[in-house]
Amino acid sequence: MVAKSKATRELSRLELAVLGLVFQGAPCTAYWIRRQFRASPSSFFSGSAGAVYPAVRRLEVRSLVKATTRREGRRRSVEYRLTARGRRALEAWLSPPFPFEDVAFTMDPIRTRVYYLEALGAGERRRFVAEAVEQARRRAAIVESESEERRRAGDLFGYLGGRGVVHEARARVRWLEELRRVVEPGTSGMSEAAEQE
Amino acid sequence: MVAKSKATRELSRLELAVLGLVFQGAPCTAYWIRRQFRASPSSFFSGSAGAVYPAVRRLEVRSLVKATTRREGRRRSVEYRLTARGRRALEAWLSPPFPFEDVAFTMDPIRTRVYYLEALGAGERRRFVAEAVEQARRRAAIVESESEERRRAGDLFGYLGGRGVVHEARARVRWLEELRRVVEPGTSGMSEAAEQE
DNA sequence: CCGCTCATGTAACTGGTTACATGATTTA
DNA sequence: TAAATCATGTAACCAGTTACATGAGCGG
The missing domain is CATH 1.10.10.10 (Winged helix-like DNA-binding domain superfamily/Winged helix DNA-binding domain)
Structure with missing residues (x-):
């Protein structure tokens, strides 16, 4: 043995x-x-x-x-x-x-905050979302140009990985825009958001 | 003092x-x-x-x-x-x-793998992507029903946070589908993927 | 000669992890 | 009465972090 x-x-x-x-x-x-x-x-x-x-x-x-x-x-x-x-x-x-925990892994420090948005007043919530959208957009622009750069450099898998980052960054922007529609005055909450993809 | x-x-x-x-x-x-x-x-x-x-x-x-x-x-x-x-x-x-590192935070263990896909042969790459799409779809379904549940429970911000997870999970699916088009036979690589959102 | 980059490493710390230990209460 | 749940915690471990230390080689 x-x-x-x-x-x-x-x-x-x-x-x-x-x-x-x-x-x-x-x-x-x-x-x-x-x-x-x-x-x-x-x-x-x-x-x-x-x-x-x-x-x-x-x-x-x-x-x-x-x-x-x-x-x-x-x-x-x-x-x-x-x-x-x-x-x-x-x-x-x-x-x-792939192990489940690798597929399920997710972490977004801005999203973590959203769970506790109850702690803010209506005006502060709107400021929260407005700024978050802004910062998320800037981030998306950065990672987009970064992945483009890799494409130009001929780094195929670097580019494709970078595309994953781009998709994620854009998803965050879209999510925050959805959130904004809910948080904006004149909307009630649970009803309108979701589902047209 | x-x-x-x-x-x-x-x-x-x-x-x-x-x-x-x-x-x-x-x-x-x-x-x-x-x-x-x-x-x-x-x-x-x-x-x-x-x-x-x-x-x-x-x-x-x-x-x-x-x-x-x-x-x-x-x-x-x-x-x-x-x-x-x-x-x-x-x-x-x-x-x-919000601090830059909170906006820039990103981590996806499947994506990490993609950067090294070079190490696999063409057939194994296709299996990689096929399985990854499959697992990502299942994950998306799970988090969708989870956020719906929160909505039904009347937990507004839990629901909205959950929507972020949904957006992210769907973005991963879309990204992997894009990746599949590149990895599939008959495509050259860098040219076709991107940009219609 | 100053400061930057290449290059290797260590030390102290930190904030998580799993696993264990204890005990009251509830439920099957 | 056995098992699950409520509830508290500790101990050993681990893999990261920052900060520091050292030294060669190079460009201005």
């Missing part, structure tokens, strides 16, 4: 994203990975050194990536590439069916 | 959500708050005891909520309500302008 070392726990979202980035950028340094996170205006992660360096290490001890140290003059850097196991782990992550 | 005690750090998202819930449910117990989180299929938080009890405590030491212990027979419970300061903190949180 071969020992089953450590009961391999699931990879964190950061570790999985790093795995994907190593696949894309190989051979690449942890520093390069950090920059990818920091460059994206829609990344969940900050790309902080304190997260990325330990994460690639964890992937290494699981032998999902392998490191090769390089020296140019007196400057050193550690380059990573996927191992065969790493490649398989990446494919497994990308293969359906 | 009056001492400025501790340099009041910002409230966490959980603490803010708890503050809102105490406003809604007052007088309410920490246990009731936990149930609100656990009942919602779209809450970011699990409502775990290890998070909620310490969170309400932190709000208490900041005197944003106040606790009153109650005894019925030999059963005790701690009831919370907002203080005036708590009420003001809630209103401040609900008042625009």
